[in-house]
Amino acid sequence: MRANKLDGYLGFTTFGESHGPAMGLVIEDVKPGISFPYDEIKTALFARKGGKNFTATSRNEEDKFEVLSGVFQGKTTGMPICIVIFNKNHQSKDYENIANIFRPGHADFSYFKKFKIYDYRGGGRSSGRETISRVAASEMVNHLLKGIELIAYPIRIGKFIPNKISYSFLKTNYLKWGDENNYDELIRYLEKIKAEKDSVGSIIRFEIRNVPSGLGDPVFEKLEANIAKAILSIGSVKGIQFGAGFSLGKMKGSEANDEIKDGKFLTNNNGGILGGISTGQTIVFDFVSKPVPSIGKVQNTIDIEGENREIKITGRHDLVLTSRIIPVAIAMIKLVLSDAISYQKLIKNEKNTLNDFREQLEKIDEDILIAIARRNEISKQIGKFKKENKIGIVDSKRETEILNLLKNKALNLKINPKIISNIWKEIFEESKRQQ
Ligand SMILES: Cc1cc2nc3c(=O)[nH]c(=O)nc-3n(C[C@H](O)[C@H](O)[C@H](O)COP(=O)(O)O)c2cc1C
Structure with missing residues (x-):
């Protein structure tokens, strides 16, 4: 809890x-x-x-x-x-x-x-x-x-x-x-x-x-x-x-x-x-x-x-x-x-030593980890729902839709869409494993 x-x-x-x-x-x-x-x-x-x-x-x-x-x-x-x-x-x-x-x-x-x-x-x-x-x-x-x-x-x-x-x-x-x-x-x-x-x-x-x-x-x-x-x-x-x-x-x-x-x-x-x-x-x-x-x-x-x-x-x-x-x-x-x-x-930008910047990055990385863990939890629940309702686990159409949406958002945030494709390929695989 x-x-x-x-x-x-x-x-x-x-x-x-x-x-x-x-x-x-x-x-x-x-x-x-x-x-x-x-x-x-x-x-x-x-x-x-x-x-x-x-x-x-x-x-x-x-x-x-x-x-x-x-x-x-x-x-x-x-x-x-x-x-x-x-x-x-x-x-x-x-x-x-x-x-x-x-x-x-x-x-x-x-x-x-x-x-x-x-x-x-x-x-x-x-x-x-x-x-x-x-x-x-x-x-x-x-x-x-x-x-x-x-x-x-x-x-x-x-x-x-x-x-x-x-x-x-x-x-x-x-x-x-x-x-x-x-x-x-x-x-x-x-x-x-x-x-x-x-x-x-x-x-x-x-x-x-x-x-x-x-x-x-x-x-x-x-x-x-x-x-x-x-x-x-x-x-x-x-x-x-x-x-x-x-x-x-x-x-x-x-x-x-x-x-x-x-x-x-x-x-x-x-x-x-x-x-x-x-x-x-x-x-x-x-x-x-x-x-x-x-x-x-x-x-x-x-x-x-x-x-x-x-x-x-x-x-x-x-x-x-x-x-x-x-x-x-x-x-x-x-x-x-x-x-x-x-x-x-x-x-105030007082935190400008290398260690301080690293600490901030570590916090962000931890937030990403927590988000992935939460995503996995929800994937498990989706898997359960799909099994109960006899729906197939793989949904390539939905994956493409999500990916396109994320790539567009990434462009607005000046993030290379290729990075997004690579990361989400792994995330989708993990999601299927959880389901
Ligand atoms: C340091 C501390 C010591 C406490 N000692 C007692 C105690 O000896 N007996 C008791 O009934 N409640 C004690 N309490 C209060 C209860 O923990 C609290 O009233 C109970 O959890 C109900 O929560 P509430 O009062 O916030 O609604 C203590 C609380 C604190 C912070």
């Missing part, structure tokens, strides 16, 4: 279920000769890890990763890099009593509706543990992000809001809470929610500082759109807003517009992005992470037969996702920014 592959400057495929043997990823397009960021990955995985404070799951995974391929003597070789993180501290027995009973708010119901089978142990692929692979991957793009500062902190946890944000204080606590005046009270509130066997949501503010202007592209590659997709792809995130966000709906144009004077913006209601392209101001957005669905309170649900059931979840779960989700959001933003920056370099 292509849904497990992220395309972009750093394309990779992730795999693994929460209670399966391992989580991991395969990265195919890393340049050879880059020092592999062992320490950076270790630090990032530690930041995401549970088991470190009472608001996070007590599942205490070591999160030690192993590099199975693509790295030799500490350097990337240009071959596929496979990183695995073995699951060691899972307790599948916690899930036996709720097997086949859908957890309200979790993905069990919709996964079952779609696939007719789901791994109830820890949510399988829909588990928050899935995010570990993204965090590992994101450490491969740090060299592109030099100078850019990523800061994230909650502006709400349940009923609590920080009345001020002290950037020095938020660095001292795992919740990244910015207000020392109500921090202790917040902790007591969270302890109470835990004792009540409940969970709570939070809203995280994200600031991207020292970001260059010009990142993001019209029209489907708008920076906001790509950030939103990246953040919304994280489990539990249900909303995102940029700059003044939904408050813009209450404002007049004269209040909302970010006026410019003496070369400087006077406000940042647009969150540092205009027309999908960064302005050079700090990019600011907020996202909401819903309350952790698995709670110990009795709730109504149904089982896979559709029978009414009551459920009380006893496994080890996060209480609020703040400390767990911030490192994941940082990872996703690193990936989005590295895409935008590498594309911006192309526009």
